Amino acid sequence: xxxxxxxxxxxKFEHLIDEDKLQVTHLQIKSGEEIPSHKSDKTxxxxxxxxxxxxxxxxxxDLILPGDIIxxxxxxxxxxxxxxxxDLLVIKAAI
Numbered sequence: 001x002x003x004x005x006x007x008x009x010x011x012k013f014e015h016l017i018d019e020d021k022l023q024v025t026h027l028q029i030k031s032g033e034e035i036p037s038h039k040s041d042k043t044x045x046x047x048x049x050x051x052x053x054x055x056x057x058x059x060x061x062d063l064i065l066p067g068d069i070i071x072x073x074x075x076x077x078x079x080x081x082x083x084x085x086x087d088l089l090v091i092k093a094a095i
Contacts, residue, residue: 006087021094029053029082037079042092044078046070051086055079 004016006026017024023042029035029051037056046055048064055064057078064070072078 006089023090023092025090025092027088027090029080029086029088031082031084031086033082035080037077039075039077040072040092041074042094043074044070044072044076045091045093046072047089047091049087049089052083053086053088054081054083056081 004024006016007014013025013027015023015025021042031051046064047069049066051066053064055062055070055078057070057072058076062070063083
């Protein structure tokens with residue numbers, strides 16, 4: 001077992017785990033900040049635990065709030081816009 005803790009980042013990101021088949025990233029985005037359309041070659045899980053984010057995927061837009069989880073298949077195009085200062089965990093895994 002290994003305990004990992006996310007830091008206070010002031011609107012940045014940090015990789016908590018960065019391996020070939022697994023990446024866990026703590027992402028902070030400030031209100032109004034956007035992350036443009038992008039994709040990953042891995043399955044992606046996004047877990048929001050603070051704030052409010054407009055999440056745009058191939059099937060449209062959705063507002064995500066603490067407790068919501070988004071799952072995407074590899075190569076799914078998506079983007080994000082913070083409605084409030086937000087903290088998310090982004091998990092990318094080759095499964």
